[in-house]
Amino acid sequence: MRNTMMIAALSFAAACVSPEEHRRLQGEKAALKAQIAQLSDDHQQLAVQVAGLRSENKELGARAADASWIADQKRKLQDLMSRYAPGGADQVSGVEVVQTAEGVAFRVAGGVLFDPGQAVLSDGGKRTLNELMGSLKGRTIRVEGHTDATPIRRSRWGTNLRLSLERAMSVADYLVSTGLPKAQVSAAGYGPNRPAADGSTAVALKKNRRVEILMIER
Secondary structure, three states: OHHHHHHHHHHHHHOOOOHHHHHHHHHHHHHHHHHHHHHHHHHHHHHHHHHHHHHHHHHHHHHHHHHHHHHHHHHHHHHHHHHHOOOOOOOOOOEEEEEOOOEEEEEEEHHHHEOOOOOOEOHHHHHHHHHHHHHHOOOEEEEEEEOOOOOOOOOOOOOHHHHHHHHHHHHHHHHHHOOOOHHHEEEEEOOOOOOOOOOOOHHHHHHHOEEEEEEEOO
């Protein structure tokens, strides 16, 4: 507003002065307009810079949050591994803690939960799951069934994929029946498609017959 008034005053003054003075005033008027235009450009550039700084600040905040989350997950993993490791306070036979891309999982040997070729939890399997319940409460869970690559020849399941899914569903149903919210428990079966160990030795086949209870963090 002030700059506009100054231009108007110069215009008025130009009508009452000599030609030389008029040219001087016109020059000052043009210079003032150029200054106003430059200030406008500067203001726009500053607005762009401020927006960029806000975006960078938001990104840095997200990175800091991710770093904090990663550190927290490492602490949780170390705590679980120490508690459930051989000799740990919560050691459970046939259970190990593993880190996956989606979170920490309890890897339970298939023979601990089921009789050969069966998808009904054994009494020992139920006791094993009961021992894990304290660490599963309050979490989002996905139960994943896995088998070895040995083709099924005499079984009502027909395929390893079907058997792995039925076993995962049995575990999921049991966890819900013992108190985990149904909305936080899901099941998936992968058959032999995600082996925990390569090869066809007895040790590798046994390791691949398993159920993994994944505690999804995100």
